[in-house]
Amino acid sequence: MTAPAAFAGLTALASPMQMGQLPDWTALAPVLILAVTGLVLLLIDSIDADTTNSALLAGVSTLGAAAALAATAWSLATGVGQDGGAITLFADALVVDGMSLFFTAIFTSVVVMVTIASYDYLRDHKHQGEFYSLVLFAASGMALMASANSLATVLVSLELASLPSYVLVAYLKENRGSVEAGLKYFLIGALSAAVFTFGISLVYAATGSLIFADIAEALSGGEFVGIAGLGVLMVAGGFAFKTASVPFHFWAPEAYEGAPAPVSAFLSSASKAAGFAVAFRVFVEAFPLATIPEGINWVLAFQILAVVTMTLGNFAAATQENVKRMLAYSSIGHAGYALIGLAALSAGGSANGNVLGASMAHLFVYGFMNTGAFLFIAMVERWGVGRTFEDYNGLATQAPVACVAMSVFMFSLAGLPPFGGFFSKYFLFFEAIENGFWWLAAIGALNSVLSLFYYSRVVRAMWFEDPSGSFELGSQPVGLYAAVMIAAVGTVLLLPGFPPVIETAQTVAGTLFA
């Protein structure tokens, strides 16, 4: 940023909004609340370093995340960044619009569920303060990713989300699985960050700018197509890592299996959505199909990635014996579905905004059902039940309420009618057909049918099989139960509540193409 640009950023901070009373920077309230909560947790931790007062720590983080969620919902409801155009801050480096708020709502809801669940999951562990503050810092990084309007802020916010995630995966530092998972996540993450940075440097070399709108303008001139094309491909690689898509997907099964289950829930829902948030904005705004040179055909790349990702994820999930690993592969499969949002775009396509919006709505529903499923696993781990399908046999006789919730998540993930996941998938495939990509929808639907096979295995094991041994479930973890129930109620309520979600998503996505 040049000196005048920095000055412009400062005046943007100071000057009040033209019509309202609130200054512009308050539009970033959700991010600021998350970051401040993280700092408060560090403060609590530095005052009482060995605190195991999980009620205080979990309470503060849940309150902070809920406050951020409330601020986001309020901004969405009152039209901040939508009525009167997007709010840009710091010389266009950050933007607050409907899309960034929509994604922030996903991240903050997931954080609320994860912190409530961690109250029980972490009870006997030391260093709890660090855990919660890292979750909050990662969440503020994700919320910033959704607001990034320049490749520089994309890079910094992506790392702000990634670095705490590596530590969170390796949080159980005396557990070999957790350390191994953290190492593998870090290695692939560092590699993909390097590839991503090199891609950014190539895009800068070709265009001389990092702001999305300026990149789009420079690219439309048609100079340096080769360098820019390579850069775009490498940038796409960075997003593939963050969203756990092929070809940077192989960290996901390891990291999700080895990590503490609440962290797996956090990463597979919020972190994935953050990757999509920034990918949607970068590819639609910085490399728009309408003006980009012929040679840079990123839609084709995403079509291949979407088909390979969903097929590989679903087939691999079908062969797993470990439930957590099955969910990890299913999460890769869902990244493939969400990629349809980019793969089914076309230059001047009439339904472009609707496709992208449907993909965002799917990520919203996925935030609830997938988080819930991983938190159920956390509860099962807490009970000391094994990890394979056989270990789940007859679990419903011991914990019927939780098993009802898990069945809801499984059927919703598979896309069966009476749950939220049905509508989100239906709209996604329907809009892809509307935009002329019937074959993407067909492959997606085939994959959904396959996914029903392995999701129903969990349900069958819990309800229909006889227990292979006797269960000693012990105490009832209140926090985990509450978090799983919030997720289940959310998944069910998103059936009648889906129309406003999809409407909001498609409206805010439509403004990206305007």
Add this chain to the structure above:
Amino acid sequence: MVPPQYYLLLAAAIFCIGLFGILTRRNALLFLMSVELMLNAANINLVAFSVYWGNVTGQTLSLFTMALAAAEVAIGIGIILTLYRNFGDVDVTDAASMRW
């Protein structure tokens, strides 16, 4: 002035050396060094084209990249330390209790 494509070639060469290191080395610390090379390749591009385009955007981002690289190494060393404590080595192929 050195033509800008020479810088592109230099950066690409350093990037490929880093990538080669990642693919062939099993020591986690050498892996970190290789990633560092790849990030510095990006920095060369950023600084060189900052001069070419006549703005300081690239130079500034290269400073950010260095800071991020340092943060990444700090986290990486921490994880490698726990790896050493659990597995008694810094060989990345030792940690294989889960299958890839």
